[in-house]
Amino acid sequence: MTFLQTAFYFFAAVMVFAATMVITVRNPVKSALFLVLTFFSAACVWLTLEAEFLAIVLVLVYVGAVMVLFLFVVMMLDINLARLRAGFTGYLPIGGLVAVLMVAELIFILTGDSFSADNLPRPEGHGGSYSNTRQLGSVLYTFYVYPFEIAAIILLVAIIAAIVLTLRKRPDTKYLNPADQVSVRREDRVRLVKMPAERRHSGNWSS
Amino acid sequence: MGKSISNTLQSFFLWELLKGLRLTGRNFFARKITVQFPEERTPKSPRFRGLHALRRYPNGEERCIACKLCEAVCPAAAITIESEERDDGTRRTTRYDIDLFKCIYCGFCEESCPVDSIVETDIGDFHMENQGDNIITKDQLLAIGDKYEKRIAAARAEDAPYR
Amino acid sequence: MEYWVYSIFSGSPDWIRYVALNVFKIGLILTPLLLAVAYLTFAERKVIGYMQMRVGPNRVGPRGWLQPIADALKLLLKEAIIPTNANRFLFLVAPVLTITPALAVWAVVPFSETMVLANIDASLLYVLALTSMGVYGVIIAGWASNSKYAFLGAMRSAAQIVAYEIAMGFALVGVLMAAGSLNLQEIVIAQEGGFHQWYVWPLLPLFLVYFISGVAETNRSPFDVAEGESEIVAGFHVEYSGMTFAVFFMAEYANMILIAALASTLFLGGWQAPLDIDALEAIPGLVWFLLKTCFMAFFFLWFRATFPRYRYDQIMRLGWKVFIPVTLVWIGVIGFATFFTPIGHWFH
Numbered sequence: 154m155t156f157l158q159t160a161f162y163f164f165a166a167v168m169v170f171a172a173t174m175v176i177t178v179r180n181p182v183k184s185a186l187f188l189v190l191t192f193f194s195a196a197c198v199w200l201t202l203e204a205e206f207l208a209i210v211l212v213l214v215y216v217g218a219v220m221v222l223f224l225f226v227v228m229m230l231d232i233n234l235a236r237l238r239a240g241f242t243g244y245l246p247i248g249g250l251v252a253v254l255m256v257a258e259l260i261f262i263l264t265g266d267s268f269s270a271d272n273l274p275r276p277e278g279h280g281g282s283y284s285n286t287r288q289l290g291s292v293l294y295t296f297y298v299y300p301f302e303i304a305a306i307i308l309l310v311a312i313i314a315a316i317v318l319t320l321r322k323r324p325d326t327k328y329l330n331p332a333d334q335v336s337v338r339r340e341d342r343v344r345l346v347k348m349p350a351e352r353r354h355s356g357n358w359s360s
Numbered sequence: 361m362g363k364s365i366s367n368t369l370q371s372f373f374l375w376e377l378l379k380g381l382r383l384t385g386r387n388f389f390a391r392k393i394t395v396q397f398p399e400e401r402t403p404k405s406p407r408f409r410g411l412h413a414l415r416r417y418p419n420g421e422e423r424c425i426a427c428k429l430c431e432a433v434c435p436a437a438a439i440t441i442e443s444e445e446r447d448d449g450t451r452r453t454t455r456y457d458i459d460l461f462k463c464i465y466c467g468f469c470e471e472s473c474p475v476d477s478i479v480e481t482d483i484g485d486f487h488m489e490n491q492g493d494n495i496i497t498k499d500q501l502l503a504i505g506d507k508y509e510k511r512i513a514a515a516r517a518e519d520a521p522y523r
Numbered sequence: 524m525e526y527w528v529y530s531i532f533s534g535s536p537d538w539i540r541y542v543a544l545n546v547f548k549i550g551l552i553l554t555p556l557l558l559a560v561a562y563l564t565f566a567e568r569k570v571i572g573y574m575q576m577r578v579g580p581n582r583v584g585p586r587g588w589l590q591p592i593a594d595a596l597k598l599l600l601k602e603a604i605i606p607t608n609a610n611r612f613l614f615l616v617a618p619v620l621t622i623t624p625a626l627a628v629w630a631v632v633p634f635s636e637t638m639v640l641a642n643i644d645a646s647l648l649y650v651l652a653l654t655s656m657g658v659y660g661v662i663i664a665g666w667a668s669n670s671k672y673a674f675l676g677a678m679r680s681a682a683q684i685v686a687y688e689i690a691m692g693f694a695l696v697g698v699l700m701a702a703g704s705l706n707l708q709e710i711v712i713a714q715e716g717g718f719h720q721w722y723v724w725p726l727l728p729l730f731l732v733y734f735i736s737g738v739a740e741t742n743r744s745p746f747d748v749a750e751g752e753s754e755i756v757a758g759f760h761v762e763y764s765g766m767t768f769a770v771f772f773m774a775e776y777a778n779m780i781l782i783a784a785l786a787s788t789l790f791l792g793g794w795q796a797p798l799d800i801d802a803l804e805a806i807p808g809l810v811w812f813l814l815k816t817c818f819m820a821f822f823f824l825w826f827r828a829t830f831p832r833y834r835y836d837q838i839m840r841l842g843w844k845v846f847i848p849v850t851l852v853w854i855g856v857i858g859f860a861t862f863f864t865p866i867g868h869w870f871h
Contacts, residue, residue: 156538182666186613189659209648217655221662221685225678228666286645286705331840336367374731377830384574384829394578 161201168194181227189220206286404482406515409467411483412458413505413512414498415476422502423477426453430469430478438462439469456498460488481508482515548640552629560776561591567824574828601765606669609762613667618763618770621660624653625777632784633708635794635808647705650785651692654740657778658684661742661749661759664771668762676758679835680742680749686842687736693850694733697726698789700857711793718797723790728853730790732846734822737782739838741775743823745830746838779823780816787815 171190178184192215199208266272293301370376395402416422426443442455469478481504488494496504505512531543565580565587572579581587605614631646633639643649658681665677699705701722702713714721723730739746750758760771787793793815794808833841 183613186659186663205643206645206648209645209652213648213652213655217652217658217688218685221655221658221681224659224662224666225681228662228674284644286648329836331834331837332844335837335840336364336371338367380829381825384825387576388570388573390576392573392578393576 157201161198164194164197164201168198181230182224185220185224185227188223189216192216192220203283203285206289404484406482406518407467408482408484408515409465409470409480411460411481411486411504412463412469412496412501413479413481413508414456414501415479415505415509415512416502422452423475424453424456425475425477426451427474429472429474433468433472434463435466435468436462436464438464453498456501457495458501459495461494476516479505479512479516481512483508545640549630552634552640553626556626556629556777556780557773559780560773561595563776563780563820564594564772565591566820567827570821570824571828574825595769598765598769603765603767604762606762608669610667610669613663614762615767617660617664617667618767618774619660620663621657622770622774622777624656625774625781628653628781631707632781633711633788633793634812638809639708642706642708645705646707647695647699647710650707651688651695654778654781655684655688657774660771660774664763665759668759670762672755672757672761673759675755676749676751676761679755680759683742683746683749683838683842684740686839687739687846690732690842690846690850691736691740693847693854694726694729694736695789697729697850697854697857698722700854700861701726707788707793711788711795714792714795716795717799718792721790721792721795726790726853726857728849730786732850733790734782734786734819736842736846737786738823738826739842741778741782741823743775743779744827745833747832748835748838751832780820783819783823784812784816786819787812791815791819 168191171187171194174187175184175191178187192211196208196211196216199205199211414422414424426441428441428443431439431441438459440455440457440459441453443451443453446452465480467480470480473479478501483504535543568590569579569587579587580590583589583593605611628650630640631643631649633642661680661684662677665673665675665680668674698710702710704710704713742749748754748758750760755761760768763771792811794812796803796806796808796811
């Protein structure tokens with residue numbers, strides 16, 4: 154077994170284990186953390202395919218940003234496990250049916266010709282100077298420039314839509330605009346007044 | 361309008377922040393005013409109220425006559441005095457304990473003493489190592505008084521014109 | 524050096540020699556780094572002391588030089604307390620998760636023309652990816668402590684890091700547009716030829732955004748609301764003590780040095796000499812790199828001695844509403860200037 158194979162099997166094993174834990178572990182926070190581990194191992198597997206750009210971007214986007222927000226939400230939840238499991242047996246047949254269907258489909262596809270070792274050989278190894286990033290960039294901005302830009306615009310629309318959906322005026326909150334506060338200068342709030350000093354009375358104070 | 365533009369420009373060029381940085385940057389090179397405490401000390405007032413002491417007359421006789429004024433005036437009830445008649449017919453203490461944990465160093469004992477016996481010295485740094493050490497007895501108080509008599513007397517003399 | 528390591532393992536198979544050589548190199552990076560972390564704490568106390576007209580720690584060892592050693596010993600000997608209802612495993616894993624990315628990033632930092640542990644192709648992205656992993660340690664620490672202060676601190680810190688990472692990423696986009704490469708070593712080489720070639724001049728707004736975001740990402744003053752002692756005691760590491768606390772502490776300082784090192788690599792020409800004359804070129808690149816890093820690290824301490832803490836909504840406003848637009852505009856300016864104006868060469 155070469156080093157690459159060892160690395161692949163190691164990361165693949167970690168990934169499968171972590172993915173299993175995601176759906177079996179009770180605590181949602183732990184489950185989210187196992188999902189992070191799954192993403193990370195997937196990135197490591199991609200590294201063995203010389204796809205270092207994609208691997209790093211996977212870590213950057215999914216591990217670094219998406220999962221952080223997931224964790225954010227999950228940590229706030231107070232999930233009552235007993236109530237969640239109340240209808241478990243009732244949904245079991247449907248769930249089992251879906252699972253069996255999916256397994257059958259996967260077996261059907263994966264054992265077919267299109268994914269066989271002959272049709273999908275291992276990509277050829279490149280030399281040390283091969284730049285995955287440059288290749289990806291040159292393809293993405295020439296052949297696939299329209300799909301790429303369209304995808305970007307769809308994402309932008311989604312972002313704006315999400316913001317619009319959650320944006321609401323709340324007149325009952327005493328919200329202060331930090332921009333206004335920051336832009337306040339001393340002259341706006343303080344007025345220095347020049348006053349002549351009063352002369353002291355020569356008589357005694359009690360009179 | 362022009363003012364708000366100049367304000368915006370100022371905040372984009374981090375003008376106020378730079379002014380703040382300049383201030384601390386200047387102080388970085390300024391002369392340091394730290395007093396290296398155990399080696400260097402700041403001057404102390406003759407009225408400094410620190411560790412207590414019991415004084416003696418120049419002939420070696422202890423001053424305290426067990427009038428118990430200090431015990432009565434002590435706001436923290438830190439002083440415990442027991443007394444009896446000595447062979448020569450004078451009244452003297454047999455016990456003079458001060459609980460340093462109770463004491464608030466107000467100096468009332470010193471003020472109330474008719475014979476200037478109990479005084480508070482200028483010793484500010486002292487410590488105890490064992491439980492029970494916080495109560496200092498008559499012997500210890502007298503020993504402190506004997507040891508620092510010169511300093512105590514000098515401080516009293518210096519402060520005398522203002523009393 | 525490589526020969527020396529190889530000669531020790533001369534009888535072993537190739538991969539053992541390879542691993543041994545790399546472990547040796549990693550040690551060569553991490554040992555000075557951890558020492559630098561220790562002495563950065565000392566420098567911080569000294570510098571802040573000086574700026575407040577004090578002298579700082581000067582009792583342990585000659586002029587206080589053994590202070591960090593004494594601090595480390597004290598923390599080692601202290602008891603690591605685990606709160607009763609804490610999640611024991613995650614509680615102990617969190618500090619490790621914080622320090623691992625902080626140390627792993629150093630693999631791609633070019634110390635000189637030849638000294639870089641892993642000269643990988645997308646090292647700038649690697650840096651971004653690993654620094655974004657650091658937030659997990661904070662979140663997990665806050666959650667596993669089972670304390671509301673820790674949890675609030677973790678929430679604040681996570682939101683802050685996510686917000687400023689975007690601005691930081693955009694600032695780095697400007698750098699890679701200028702250099703045309705994601706490789707840190709190539710970015711340094713692109714700034715060859717004296718200080719007027721450094722990216723700090725054409726990319727000045729991006730440099731400021733990058734460095735300020737770096738301060739925010741390391742949760743340093745004035746952005747240290749994650750541990751704002753006046754509101755939430757100490758934030759995500761309230762419940763930590765002894766060695767577990769020390770690891771958080773080390774990670775924070777290692778990240779500070781890292782941000783300083785990256786700022787000098789990306790904007791100040793890395794290991795390049797400031798002037799293109801032989802006398803300065805003769806000094807090894809490592810010296811220049813370390814000088815620039817120290818210079819940038821000094822700013823962290825200077826900021827801490829100068830600025831009061833930002834309020835939380837102001838931090839969020841600065842990140843989302845000021846920095847991101849500024850970086851986006853400047854990226855546009857770079858692109859426009861490069862292709863449509865005669866001063867395009869300026870930006871390369």
